[in-house]
Amino acid sequence: MKKGFMITPWEVSGDIDYSKLIKQFGTEKINDELLKRIKKHTGKLHFMLRRGVFFSHRDLNWLFDQYENGNKFYLYTGRGPSGKMHLGHLLPLVITKWLQDKFKSKLYFQMTDDEKFVVKRNLSLEETNRFAYENALDVIAMGFDPKKTVIFSDVDSAGILYKQALKVAKKLTFSTAKAVFGFTNETNVGLIFYTSMQSVPAFLESVFKKKNIPCLIPHAIDQDPFFRGVAREILPKLGYYKPAAIHCTFLPSLTKDGKMSSSNENSAIFTTDDKEEVKFKVMNAFTGGRDTLKEQEKKGGRPEICIVYKYLYMMFEDNDKKLSKRVEECKKGKIMCKDCKRYLIDKINDFLEDHQRKRKKAEKELDLFFTLKN
């Protein structure tokens, strides 16, 4: 792959300046040295790491110090179950699954049905709880190892979680919560407390195993303030390690207005979309194409602003050579947007066909994963 051909996501994004986020949040960039260190353990690097889809971290070097000294880490990530899941939600799961495979890590997957209930005015607890189990089908379909993966609903596992959350909550003042989460006096007390529930999986394995076990949280960068402000501040006060983290960028909206969002049906491809829906949405996606075919043949397309390209880059084309060839041909006006769209549609539909089959199968596997009993 020639230098200059590959565009990193945080450089092309019009909305989000990811390098700025690293400075603002005080996280660290995943640099070549760190990638080399990861590669030492994984053999090959996942393309999402290589390409900077996962671009930022906290304490990964410390985590590997521990790992190399025989202190293995476990993984923690989660989902706010307020509706159906789309491709953007699956992105962090891809690397989480890869990390589980490579490091044989246990994974705690938190379904925050409590959070979504107290945040969403129109959702009942019964609804967010139902989404927890419905969304779990998508999580399971990603291929996590049932022997190493615990999925749980905050509401249904409160018998275990509330007790641990209290320990965090005792050390978290409203003043701090306000600063970290931007709460106001009108914030409801359920959401205020939930912040402590979100910290629990970051030390739960240490509670169960009665010894300090490092935790790695793969998550989208926007969640960093939460973990920085609560879990990383308070866990050391309880005698636990600060959780390490690895951060990804957002899969953009197909219509190019920020990140993929469930609230705008056409901005996102849902895991349950059929082939025609996928085709329709991708065909209407924003690209870097020109106003006329003629102009595009002459000037070439602009992959640096093209959403279809970003989808290939971030999630659906793991072959670097194929991708850079496509960029080259686009820039020279040799391929048109329609070609890339068709290519992406096939990629997504292949993925979803497989995913939907596994998702269906997962309906019978829920009990294998929901093992955190009260």
Next chain:
Amino acid sequence: MKKGFMITPWEVSGDIDYSKLIKQFGTEKINDELLKRIKKHTGKLHFMLRRGVFFSHRDLNWLFDQYENGNKFYLYTGRGPSGKMHLGHLLPLVITKWLQDKFKSKLYFQMTDDEKFVVKRNLSLEETNRFAYENALDVIAMGFDPKKTVIFSDVDSAGILYKQALKVAKKLTFSTAKAVFGFTNETNVGLIFYTSMQSVPAFLESVFKKKNIPCLIPHAIDQDPFFRGVAREILPKLGYYKPAAIHCTFLPSLTKDGKMSSSNENSAIFTTDDKEEVKFKVMNAFTGGRDTLKEQEKKGGRPEICIVYKYLYMMFEDNDKKLSKRVEECKKGKIMCKDCKRYLIDKINDFLEDHQRKRKKAEKELDLFFTLKN
């Protein structure tokens, strides 16, 4: 009993003006009409009602409207388990037990080990949880019917309670919690959330029975703002009745500095005190006696400021005639403080001997009462 001889507790109290509290909190005085209505159902009135030890209420008339229409009520009360229990803690339990007997009511008894953990800087969750079960021995010793009584620890029953508390918490802003409980920005988020947990038993029976069941909460008057500000405000928004309440005054400190308190060992008689400790504490209690025996024989004692008298009045002498005779003789200088102290010591020690026997027996009965499983 002649009029003028009996002094109501809120008239004699130097520290707390109970009539003022009724106005300030906006509760209602338990008047003769209401007492008559209660008596209609109970046959006899408990002396604590007759004497105004329980002096204030909310919605008791509504509760009896419901009762007389066949909609029976259940009882809810609780205890913050932060240490051993004293006689002042047992006072509300006496009337609760009486109400259970007379109305065949189910009782939910909440041990708020979560609250005490987040409030008390020096107590661990393990300690408050241990106190929950230790204090339950005192509750059981009061004679509650195991078939009609559910005692539970918030921490150990969180699997059931958290879900219900979230429904309250979603409708409770920090702003309201601040106004009701006097929270500041430095209050921890565990305590902020706990306020919702305290509301749960006021509608839990309705949740279980899937219909609206009236709830009566016997409690000390100082807790009124909590139930007024949260449970009574929010439960109707969830489709449940406002809980009714019946309020008692405080058993005063033996040393006459406010209410009995666990933090001052000599101010309180603990349920586990032995006969000698009781004797020592009562012998050192504050009375209405004069500086010399001679002066007292001449001027008489002052029962209106006497703590020994208050203990007899509020809790240990249920015989009105005996009590008013004692007041009369005291005022005439015919009996000295020593006589009343000895009389009270015998009363308390008789009570505690029986209580401690039942308390010991209760160690084997915990399972009969802790039936709210996650």
